Amino acid sequence: MKENLLGLDAGGLARFFEAQGEKPFRARQVQRWIHQLGEADFAAMSDLSKALREKLAQHACVAAPAIVGDETTPDGTRKWLVKVDGANAVESVFIPETGRATLCVSSQAGCVLDCSFCATGKQGFNRNLASAEIVGQLWLANRLLGVERRTDRVISNVVFMGMGEPLLNLDNVIPALRLMIDDNAYGLSRRRVTVSTSGVIPGMDRLRDECPVALAVSLHAPNDALRDQLVPVNRKYPLAALLAACNRYLEKAPRDFITFEYVMLEGVNDTEAHAREAAALAGAVRCKYNLIPFNPFNGVDYRRSSPERIRRFAEILQRAGLTVTTRKTRGDDIAAACGQLAGDVTDRTRRGRRLQLKEVRA
Numbered sequence: 001m002k003e004n005l006l007g008l009d010a011g012g013l014a015r016f017f018e019a020q021g022e023k024p025f026r027a028r029q030v031q032r033w034i035h036q037l038g039e040a041d042f043a044a045m046s047d048l049s050k051a052l053r054e055k056l057a058q059h060a061c062v063a064a065p066a067i068v069g070d071e072t073t074p075d076g077t078r079k080w081l082v083k084v085d086g087a088n089a090v091e092s093v094f095i096p097e098t099g100r101a102t103l104c105v106s107s108q109a110g111c112v113l114d115c116s117f118c119a120t121g122k123q124g125f126n127r128n129l130a131s132a133e134i135v136g137q138l139w140l141a142n143r144l145l146g147v148e149r150r151t152d153r154v155i156s157n158v159v160f161m162g163m164g165e166p167l168l169n170l171d172n173v174i175p176a177l178r179l180m181i182d183d184n185a186y187g188l189s190r191r192r193v194t195v196s197t198s199g200v201i202p203g204m205d206r207l208r209d210e211c212p213v214a215l216a217v218s219l220h221a222p223n224d225a226l227r228d229q230l231v232p233v234n235r236k237y238p239l240a241a242l243l244a245a246c247n248r249y250l251e252k253a254p255r256d257f258i259t260f261e262y263v264m265l266e267g268v269n270d271t272e273a274h275a276r277e278a279a280a281l282a283g284a285v286r287c288k289y290n291l292i293p294f295n296p297f298n299g300v301d302y303r304r305s306s307p308e309r310i311r312r313f314a315e316i317l318q319r320a321g322l323t324v325t326t327r328k329t330r331g332d333d334i335a336a337a338c339g340q341l342a343g344d345v346t347d348r349t350r351r352g353r354r355l356q357l358k359e360v361r362a
């Protein structure tokens, strides 16, 4: 079985080269070929000896998943359907904006956490993505966008807001993150790589210790009673414990605040009383709020809050001294907006089964 070098971080690649009896600097050379130049063919790695190129071709490969769908909206949002195996495809979304461009990546095929308003959650969980499949989304995006040299770095930000819960797949997410921030690979700033979690506390602590990057927490409700319904993992990791974990994270985080994501669901979590409760939580954690207008999809009854409601909610938070952004809804017409990413997952869990919280481990 050939080793897929695409998913190995600097340490993993150094160990592979050592096992082959090669010098560590060869690993660094190959890492630049793969990630900075997007090269998958060892034969083209012209500063390696012919013997080494042949040896690598025998024992290793650089294998990214296949792109099976590619759609662009008039605003430039581009969605790729990435086939990770015979049964599963996940989605990556490229979002260009003035002065920056963000790639939204997936970390799992499906998701076990079953948030009530999320299309990914509705399809059950199938499997964790390998680190080559996670960083492979960035590698593929760069290739498809025609980025040939590191200096043309088109993608400036990566967010783990596609399919899946990244903190339930840290064994694979951490090597992928390390490559994203490695100057010898993609060289993104830690502050510009954001992991989003529904609040898996052991995963937050591990990320803090092993690879702190910017953190977004999917709050969505300002009290346990409501959050238990919307984000069922709250029954295992309730708000008080979540806020304490946010503060532990902030000790090592590259930014001095946590982004609280808050999906705006009409009549469910968007009243003035909810806004005041949400503002009060900010007393416990340094945070900014990001309001996300709900993106509807087939089979759910929720509706998006009206722009007036969203404006009022934001105003109450701002009056309490908080920074609030409201997400522009982009890519709606290709279902590329948050939470609409359904991909194509063969659900091996029983659909509709209640979440078993003991299954949730970081």
Ligand code: SAH
Residues within 6 Å of the ligand: 115, 117, 118, 119, 160, 161, 162, 163, 164, 165, 166, 196, 197, 198, 217, 218, 261, 262, 263, 292, 293, 294, 295, 296, 338, 339, 340
């Ligand atoms: N599992 C992680 C990351 C993926 S979801 C998490 O839950 O944080 C990325 C963001 O999209 C989360 O804040 C999630 O709650 C939100 N989201 C899910 N479904 C949505 C929908 N239908 N409309 C708007 N946002 C949604």
Ligand code: SF4
Residues within 6 Å of the ligand: 111, 112, 113, 114, 115, 118, 119, 120, 121, 122, 162, 163, 164, 165, 198, 218
């Ligand atoms: Fe999973 Fe995040 Fe969707 Fe919840 S919102 S089901 S944690 S992907």
